[in-house]
Amino acid sequence: MIDVNEVTYSYDNFPVLEKVSFEEKEPVIAGLWGRNGAGKTTLMRLLAGHQRPHGGTVQVMGLAPYGNPAAVRHVCYMQEDHPFSTIWTVQDALRFGQYFNANWDQVTADRLVETFRLDRKKKVSKLSKGMKSALQFIIGLSSHSDITILDEPTNGLDAGMRRKLYEALRESHEESPRLILISTHHIEEVQTLCESLIVMHKGKLLHHQPIDEFREQGIWLAGERNAVTSVIDGHNVLEQSALGSKKIRVMLDAPYSKQWKEQAQAYGLSIEKADLQNYLLNITEDAEVNV
């Protein structure tokens, strides 16, 4: 459905994407995670045909999107802070969504306008940040595009609204599977929805894997300093902190596996699964950790 092959992109000769390659062949919900400036927006803009890659190729449904209406009609890209016309009302924005998306689902749009309690007559420029995110999400989800790209869809939404958004996303995807790419900094919240996770770091693709594989990765070990030190010898320590004067706690880049649980037990250590957000922050942390 999308194919990114050896893609490079620079702004003013400064490389922001370097030989990025990955494919999504199935209509899954995929998460796109990376720290600020990792290159996520640039990648999404290339997929949406807003920019042309400087090297390599981007394909959506087998077609290069840049300057290609036949390719772009398969894509709905709801960028963060979409530049709606200042004179548009919510209803005008929904009409814009309907006009530009051949598979538009008005029933979903109407239902979600109720769910998020949007006032159709209100000017988009007068919406709160969260309400504007909700409107963008409604357009993205109702587009029923083969490829829907949602950039930080929960921006400004409170926890209750975020939960409604995730429910709507799950239901809509179950009813009609399509590729939905979600760029997010809140990976803990969306991870149960996603089947695949793309991790960008400094313009490079760090990982692209089924999210189940990430869920198992990253463990916390805690206990006597000497015992911890012997167990972690030769392994990648991602984070550590002292627990009083004799004990330490370390995060390892290792799986929460039977083997590690047995190892921890044998050395009298506690073992816990690290949360995904923390794990991702640590594997994209440049500072060395010394025990």
Ligand SMILES: Nc1ncnc2c1ncn2[C@@H]1O[C@H](COP(=O)(O)OP(=O)(O)OP(=O)(O)O)[C@@H](O)[C@H]1O
């Ligand atoms: N129009 C532009 N001109 C020059 N540099 C740019 C431009 N847009 C982005 N950049 C730079 O490209 C790099 C990647 O930016 P990009 O917006 O793709 O990252 P991102 O992962 O989406 O970041 P964030 O999570 O902060 O939105 C950054 O160093 C950014 O400063």
